[in-house]
Amino acid sequence: MLRWIKSYLHNRRARVAVDGLKGKKVLLRHRVPQGGMLSPTLFLVFINDLIETLPNGIHAALYADDLVMWCTEEHATTATCRMQLAIDNLVAWAEDWNVSINREKSSTTLFILSPKQKAGTIKQDGTSLKTEEEVTYLGVTYDKKQTWRPHIQKAEGKTRRKISIMRKLAGTTWGANENILKRVYEVRPHLEYGSPAWSTAAKSHLQGLDKVQNQALRVITGAMSSTPIKTMEETVGLQPLSDRRDAKIMVQAEKYKAYPTTPCTTSWKVSQRTG
Structure with a gap:
């Protein structure tokens, strides 16, 4: 199986054809074939260990190459420090695997009700990431005060x-x-x-x-x-x-009840016990 997958990815070449005219073939050294049936699975195998590099206290959700990370802290400064460490680990992982992180599509949002606490600056490779009042992930827009x-x-x-x-x-x-x-x-x-x-x-x-x-x-x-x-x-x-x-x-x-280890199920059971 491994040899078969290797032959599928190794020495791939592509060229552009327009109106019967064909360009020179170019060796594809990176990425999986776009639209290929195996491509999603192969990419998930490639990126799967990314979550393991994140520090304790950092939660993450990964949908293909769309990553969101978050943490919960009493003070905004503590959350900023923890997230900065997570970003540093993420950048190191990307460098090891020759992956580029799109800084223009990356941002930070501080979800907090108290106006006294301010969002700190989080940097990627020395450049500050933009801070936004709201962020959209997988089609749902989250605003900092969770008014929806x-x-x-x-x-x-x-x-x-x-x-x-x-x-x-x-x-x-x-x-x-x-x-x-x-x-x-x-x-x-x-x-x-x-x-x-x-x-x-x-x-x-x-x-x-x-x-x-x-x-x-x-x-x-x-x-x-x-x-x-x-x-x-x-x-x-x-x-x-x-x-x-x-x-x-x-x-x-009902879905949460079927998966007893999810955070939502745990919170629901605690609220039941506390009345």
């Missing part, structure tokens, strides 16, 4: 653009019918993605999502502004977003 408002605003914006398209398609005597409009509206994942995480947002923020769906309901049904929302939901067959969020939370809770 920036994430919800982005979700509202994406869905409102779809509703604008629906309005152009709809008409009283022409245009798309209710079934077509409902299919066009199948962008509700924008309003629900990651909801088990941000469902703790303030009710006023969550109501903004409800208003967006209600606008879509009126476009789909062509109902008057006085038509009750409940009636439109039943007509179209769409559940309230709050009900769907609750259902997703219950499903996520």
Whole structure:
């Protein structure tokens, strides 16, 4: 198996072809074949020991080459020192394995409620990383005070653009019918993605999502502004977003119960004991 994989990666060459003209073949010395079936697995094997180089107290999540690291400390200065050590270890690992770290896509965020504590400077190869008020990881936007408002605003914006398209398609005597409009509206994942995480947002923020769906309901049904929302939901067959969020939370809770070693499960058991 090892010899087979070696032959798959060794001495790979590529060239550019445009309108029948072919360039000179170039030896590919780095990276796995883009789009190859084995490439994701091979890359994970290559990068897997990165987490082991991080110091104690540093938690990390790795999705392909997208890495996030975090730690929890009482004081911001302690967290800064610990994260700086983690960055130094990361840079050393990258140098050993000839991997480049994109500094432009790297940033730090201090999640804290107290205005008295300030974010310290964390450097990569002597250059300070930018500090941001919010950060997006795998499609979920985290703001420093965990209000979830920036994430919800982005979700509202994406869905409102779809509703604008629906309005152009709809008409009283022409245009798309209710079934077509409902299919066009199948962008509700924008309003629900990651909801088990941000469902703790303030009710006023969550109501903004409800208003967006209600606008879509009126476009789909062509109902008057006085038509009750409940009636439109039943007509179209769409559940309230709050009900769907609750259902997703219950499903996520069952998943956590199936994996007793996850941090969320541990915290949940502690809260049960303490009442």
